[in-house]
Amino acid sequence: MSQAAIVTYKHIARVRQLLGEFAVEMIKRGDVHDASKFNPIEMGPLEEMQKVVDTEGQAPFGSEEYKRRTDMLGPMIEHHRANNSHHPEFYADGVAGMDLFDVVEMFFDWKAASERGEESAMNLNFACDKYKVDGALRGILFNTASRLGYTTK
Template sequence: MSDSAPVTLKHIARVGELLDMMATELSRRGVVHDASKFDPIEKGPLDEMQRLVDKEGPAPYGTEEYRRRTALLGPMLEHHYAHNSHHPEHYGSRGIAGMDLFDLIEMWADWKAASERGAESAMNLSYSIEKHGIPPMLADVLRNTADRLGWAVK
């Protein structure tokens, strides 16, 4: 009589190993996330931006004021995008399509954390979807993930 249990247990163990590999990569990314912001090329402009935020308050993501302030960062952002693959801009014209799952997950966590800095805690997902040309199926996956995690989105 054949017993499928050993094959099933081996499969379960292997999936666990692969998920652990992925979790390790995600944890590594959490440790080094945005480390380039401490490079003088980035830190100086970010310090200036923080002074503006301290003086005028935060600009909600996606607003005209947000876009104006982002434009003030210019070369700093170019450096940041070049050194951080979790930004679609890192991949030039390919954008999101150039990313792997790890980039995408780190981007997702970055968007959530950034949304918590301002007065609104809801992620402006609609703006990001439009800004980055995220295809409908991936947009649905992102919305479904937010729902699963209980994250507010707009």
């Protein structure tokens, strides 16, 4: 085997290892995603909000009603965002303070939030505008949604 082939195999093995480590970290994050919601500080208001949802239905992600309901959660939502690094509010400088793990979890959190209502599209424009995500990162998020077959607006 040539030296070039040996070096290439080593490189491929290392990238495989690093991607595996990344995947393991994402699985760990998925296992504890939003676990703070089971803290009484968060669960009480969430139970009250569920009564609103049961009575009035879901509010589409990013809608005025969604914003109103989020505001109704007050201290609960502040506690939640302060204890979960996939929320831009966790960092003083918002999305700019995040790492790639945070951004990936945030993206899928947005996707899951968009599926709660009756909307079929992920409101990525709303989320990016809200958190001042622009330029390359905004493009990457839209490209990822497209690659995964998600409808966006």
